[in-house]
Amino acid sequence: MSTFKNVAVAGATGNLGPAIVKALVDAGFQVIALSRSGKTEGLPSRVKTVKVDYDSKDSITKALKENNIDAFVSNVPNHDSQPALIDAAIAAGVKRFLPSDFGSNVSGNALTAKLPVFAGKLLTHEYLKRKESEIEWTIIANGVFLDWGLEKGFLINKHGGPTQLFDDPNNKFSATTLADVGKAVAGVLKHPAETKNRSVFVQSTSISQNELLAIAKKVKPELKIETENVSTAEVLKNSYGLLEKGEEIMGAMFGFLKVSIFGREYGSDLSGENDNELLGIKELTPKELEEVVRENL
Ligand SMILES: NC(=O)c1ccc[n+]([C@@H]2O[C@H](COP(=O)([O-])OP(=O)(O)OC[C@H]3O[C@@H](n4cnc5c(N)ncnc54)[C@H](OP(=O)(O)O)[C@@H]3O)[C@@H](O)[C@H]2O)c1
Known part of the structure; x- marks a missing residue:
């Protein structure tokens, strides 16, 4: 070899x-x-x-x-x-x-x-x-980039406007720094x-949107986070609609990305089948996770 x-x-x-x-x-x-x-x-x-x-x-x-x-x-x-x-x-x-x-x-x-x-x-x-x-x-x-996703306001909307919560916000998805x-x-x-x-x-953590929000509220209480409930089935339908019309292709692609991360059937929780141990990746402790959220929100 x-x-x-x-x-x-x-x-x-x-x-x-x-x-x-x-x-x-x-x-x-x-x-x-x-x-x-x-x-x-x-x-x-x-x-x-x-x-x-x-x-x-x-x-x-x-x-x-x-x-x-x-x-x-x-x-x-x-x-x-x-x-x-x-x-x-x-x-x-x-x-x-x-x-x-x-x-x-x-x-x-x-x-x-x-x-x-x-x-x-x-x-x-x-x-x-x-x-x-x-x-x-x-x-x-590796699922979604955790620190990058927070920093860009993708996982929690820190730029104003509501944070979208998809389907059941207790569903877990993998995120990696x-x-x-x-x-x-x-x-x-x-x-x-x-x-x-x-x-x-691999994953640094497997987390739900509700868990992430709870950490955000703890480490950045001054940040006012509004939420709105959204269905990934609707997002999927809208994205295909945009593609068909040849409009807002970037928006459509962004929608598909959201579905792949937050849709329950899309295999985004890698906690049961991962290669962390082989590759030397340690999951974040609760304290480390809070630190990543604090640093990037
Ligand atoms: N899981 C997630 O949440 C997540 C988030 C973002 C990205 N990703 C994935 O991570 C990978 C890297 O993404 P990234 O955001 O790091 O990329 P990026 O910052 O957009 O681009 C990386 C580098 O690639 C070069 N580049 C840009 N456009 C190019 C082109 N048309 N042809 C060839 N080289 C080009 C540029 O370097 P030079 O000018 O030096 O050539 C650029 O700095 C991708 O596979 C992306 O899908 C995953």
């Missing part, structure tokens, strides 16, 4: 990338960042940034070969562009590919996989399975045999 040393991260800046790079560097991997723009925000100075042209397979393959890359972590936001990255990785002799996924349970839940917002992820999963005699793969599913997603990436590459050609599932 292969062991990995040199790792390329594509899309290493932005929301999640820096946490992945930090965890890989902390775990002792040699990391390079592949970038369209050459920007380096959030990256340690010892991590080399290599500018690539994602429209040119040769450009990516050259960067991978020149740096003896044996594992490729994709973190690009445009999921349907990934078959080209996989081809370039194969041409460069890369052993393992981790696609940009890092969210809902697309690989483990048929309803989630059907949601149009995940078409690019699904295409990538299918492509990796077709190419598995040429390159190994691991998909990471950016740092723990990074740890999961490093954990996968430290456990090549156990993670070869499969999806892994």
Whole structure:
């Protein structure tokens, strides 16, 4: 079984990338960042940034070969562009590919996989399975980003206006901090045999909307949080309606994302089946959870 040393991260800046790079560097991997723009925000100075042209397979393959890359972590936001990255990785002799996924349970839940917002992820999963005699793969599913979701006002609306509570707000869903997603990436590459050609599932916590609200009220009593009840069935119907009319496509996609996180049938509670222990992820204690909420609300 292969062991990995040199790792390329594509899309290493932005929301999640820096946490992945930090965890890989902390775990002792040699990391390079592949970038369209050459920007380096959030990256340690010892991590080399290599500018690539994602429209040119040769450009990516050259960067991978020149740096003896044996594992490729994709973190690009445009999921349907990934078959080209996989081809370039194969041409460069890369052993393992981790696609940009890092969210809902697309690989483990048929309803989630059907949601149009995940078409690019699904295409990538299918492509990796077709190419598995040429390159190994691991998909990471971690539910919603906990700290990012709070900071952006997605999990609790801190920008004014009501927080939407979906279906039964006591339903649990998995949420993971950016740092723990990074740890999961490093954990996968430290456990090549156990993670070869499969999806892994991680979470920092499994929590309900009501539990999250109770913590928010405790740690930020000054924040006035209004709520409104919403049904995911309605959200789903509206999103398909918008798609059909070709209107507000971003709004429709956002609706599908909400359904994948808060819809009971969409497999978003990963607490019973996860790989936390294998990958070195520890669930947040109640105190740590409060701290994450306090810091990000
Ligand atoms: N579970 C969740 O709650 C959640 C939330 C957000 C995102 N995600 C997932 O996490 C992954 C990363 O998302 P992110 O928000 O970190 O991404 P992002 O910040 O939008 O983009 C990451 C980096 O990718 C590069 N990039 C941007 N557009 C690109 C393009 N068209 N082609 C190639 N590279 C491009 C940019 O770096 P350079 O300029 O250096 O190339 C950018 O800084 C995605 O799979 C996303 O679906 C999950």
